[in-house]
Amino acid sequence: MNLLQLVLKQMRQRALGSWLTLLSVLLGVALATATLVAYRESGKVFGQSDYGYDVIVGPRGSPLQLTINTVYHLDKSPGNIPYSVYDNLANPRNPQVKVAVPYAVGDTYHGHRIVATLPKLFGVADDGSALPPERVLEYRPGKRYTVAQGRVFAAQKFEAVLGADVAKRTKLKLGDKIRATHGNPAPGQPEDVHEEQWEVVGILAPTHTANDDVVFIPLISFYTIMEHEEGLKAHQTLRDAVNGASAPPGRQSLPGRSLASAPAFTTAKSDDHDHAENYHLDPDGTIHLDLPKDAWEVSAVLVKARAEFQASQLMYMMNNAPVSWMAVNPASEMRQFFDTFLKGSELLLLGLAALVTVVAAVSILVSIYNSVAARRREIAILRALGATRARVLALICIEAGVIGLFGGLLGLVVGHLMAGAGAVLFERVLGEGIDWFKPDAREWVYLAGVVVIAVLAGLVPGLKAYRTPVATNLVAA
Numbered sequence: 348m349n350l351l352q353l354v355l356k357q358m359r360q361r362a363l364g365s366w367l368t369l370l371s372v373l374l375g376v377a378l379a380t381a382t383l384v385a386y387r388e389s390g391k392v393f394g395q396s397d398y399g400y401d402v403i404v405g406p407r408g409s410p411l412q413l414t415i416n417t418v419y420h421l422d423k424s425p426g427n428i429p430y431s432v433y434d435n436l437a438n439p440r441n442p443q444v445k446v447a448v449p450y451a452v453g454d455t456y457h458g459h460r461i462v463a464t465l466p467k468l469f470g471v472a473d474d475g476s477a478l479p480p481e482r483v484l485e486y487r488p489g490k491r492y493t494v495a496q497g498r499v500f501a502a503q504k505f506e507a508v509l510g511a512d513v514a515k516r517t518k519l520k521l522g523d524k525i526r527a528t529h530g531n532p533a534p535g536q537p538e539d540v541h542e543e544q545w546e547v548v549g550i551l552a553p554t555h556t557a558n559d560d561v562v563f564i565p566l567i568s569f570y571t572i573m574e575h576e577e578g579l580k581a582h583q584t585l586r587d588a589v590n591g592a593s594a595p596p597g598r599q600s601l602p603g604r605s606l607a608s609a610p611a612f613t614t615a616k617s618d619d620h621d622h623a624e625n626y627h628l629d630p631d632g633t634i635h636l637d638l639p640k641d642a643w644e645v646s647a648v649l650v651k652a653r654a655e656f657q658a659s660q661l662m663y664m665m666n667n668a669p670v671s672w673m674a675v676n677p678a679s680e681m682r683q684f685f686d687t688f689l690k691g692s693e694l695l696l697l698g699l700a701a702l703v704t705v706v707a708a709v710s711i712l713v714s715i716y717n718s719v720a721a722r723r724r725e726i727a728i729l730r731a732l733g734a735t736r737a738r739v740l741a742l743i744c745i746e747a748g749v750i751g752l753f754g755g756l757l758g759l760v761v762g763h764l765m766a767g768a769g770a771v772l773f774e775r776v777l778g779e780g781i782d783w784f785k786p787d788a789r790e791w792v793y794l795a796g797v798v799v800i801a802v803l804a805g806l807v808p809g810l811k812a813y814r815t816p817v818a819t820n821l822v823a824a
Contacts, residue, residue: 354746359406361718368714369754370793375707376758376797377765379700380790384766386696387789388773388781389685399485400446401658404432404665405460405647409676411684411806412670418677419557420460424452428672430643436650443657446484449645451569454541459741461562463467463569466499468492473502484651486554497521497549503634505568508549512559522691523547525562527572541572566638570643643748646738650674706803707754716808719743743809744802751801755794759786 354711357654358365405413406426415421418810436447451463466473468649470483490566500506519525524546529539543566553559626636652658658676766783773781 351745351749354742354749357746358749360475364714364718365750367425368710369750369757371710372707372751372754372797372801373758373761374534375442376755376794377761379703380762381769382696382700382760383790384763384781384783385769385795387787388766388770388783393506393811395486398677399487399490399651400649401652401676402543402648402650402661402675403677404428404646404650404672407671410673411646411677413673414677414680414684416452417649418681420452420561424646427451427644427646428648430645431638431796432672433645436648443652443661444650445653446482446651448484448649449566450649451566451644452666454529454572455482456513456525456527456562457517457529459510459517459560459562460531461564463564463566465566466502468563469494469508470725475501477808484559484649486556490554492558493552494549495552497547498561499635500548500565501566501678502565503567504632505543505634506548506565507545508551508563509547509688510551510561510563511553512517513562514815519547521547521550527564533721543572545567550789557782565634566645567634572636572639642818700793704793704800707797708751708800711750711801712807715743715747715805716811719808719812729767739812740806740809743812744805747805747809748798748802753797754801756796758797759790759794774819 355526400646403413405417405418406428408425412425416424430449433449435441435448436444438444446467448464452460456460466475467482468484470480472478480491483491494508495511497508500508507525513519521535524544526544527541529541532538545568551559574634606813625638626634628634650658652659652661662674662676665672711778763783764787766781770781770783
């Protein structure tokens with residue numbers, strides 16, 4: 348019988364103790380593995396650099412808040428900027444901008460953010476014709492939105508396109524009608540549901556980004572909502588008072604206060620819901636908005652620059668101009684966020700993994716040490732049958748290594764299952780999943796380290812078995 352067979356036989360004889368020790372290793376490795384996977388994948392999500400756009404233009408304030416709000420649809424919008432900013436960026440003669448797409452936010456549908464935009468986000472012009480590929484914004488390099496069911500909404504109708512996760516969770520289908528809720532009320536808080544209804548005309552293919560959890564509607568339909576119209580008019584009045592009638596809207600702001608500091612499309616609710624005051628409909632449902640374009644505002648503009656230099660130039664010009672908006676690079680902001688808030692915790696997480704591993708090793712040591720004390724007769728018999736001290740020492744160390752190996756392998760599996768449960772939370776909160784299934788090289792190195800530490804933990808009881816006197820224990824038996 349070779350050493351491995353002998354080890355497995357002894358482990359079967361002490362099945363309860365062996366399984367409990369293996370369980371302690373399993374739990375320790377599972378916790379450490381789940382921690383490593385979460386750190387690795389959070390780096391990919393929050394340290395992301397592969398955006399399909401170079402610049403986000405939004406109200407002056409926190410660049411990180413603007414990025415998180417626009418890219419991941421988290422937190423509140425920091426405010427609004429004049430629609431004229433988008434108009435200037437989208438001008439075909441703009442030497443810096445290749446593609447620009449506006450966003451307006453402020454409403455939700457059953458907890459899912461509603462984003463008002465233009466059909467061009469999905470590669471369709473306002474007249475319904477397809478745009479050339481080079482004029483279509485990508486959400487990832489080389490990846491554009493595609494409609495899995497139905498079609499893209501019309502630019503001037505109450506129509507909606509759902510992200511893949513919205514359709515899955517709400518069970519909405521083509522032809523269904525939805526109504527928007529003002530803001531994102533907390534659980535138990537009364538909801539202010541707008542009277543306008545949007546018909547679902549399209550469902551997007553999964554993008555595996557936060558946009559899968561978004562309801563997209565035409566920008567003009569967003570302005571038809573009475574509360575939004577009142578807010579826009581209030582902002583326009585403020586701009587006129589600050590800048591004077593001759594100044595371009597939104598070009599300057601009050602000293603020490605940006606127009607972006609005003610809430611994003613929020614104002615007191617009007618008791619009058621007669622939509623005839625701010626828009627009217629043609630028989631085919633086409634919206635005609637009475638709100639002047641000078642009063643329009645957007646929450647952000649996604650910009651794909653013509654080249655990297657133009658992107659840098661655009662940000663420099665905007666960020667150094669006396670205006671109430673700014674331009675940020677989302678990749679740079681998220682890398683800085685990751686380096687500041689997450690990367691610094693790497694040593695802490697690795698220290699936690701090391702501590703858990705040491706605890707598991709101590710468990711192996713204690714378990715085998717106690718078993719050696721109860722197996723002195725067996726060890727003495729082995730020595731009497733010709734087993735050398737080195738063979739006895741190897742037997743104990745191999746047993747510890749086997750427990751570490753099997754416990755570590757099972758711990759890797761359980762750890763990835765725990766990370767899989769965390770992936771569900773990531774997708775719920777961020778709309779982006781994580782690759783929890785595939786192990787990386789660090790985990791295999793960690794597993795090898797667990798086995799080595801387990802073998803070293805076996806040295807202490809192994810040395811005790813090594814010194815076991817044969818004659819004394821045989822006579823005692």
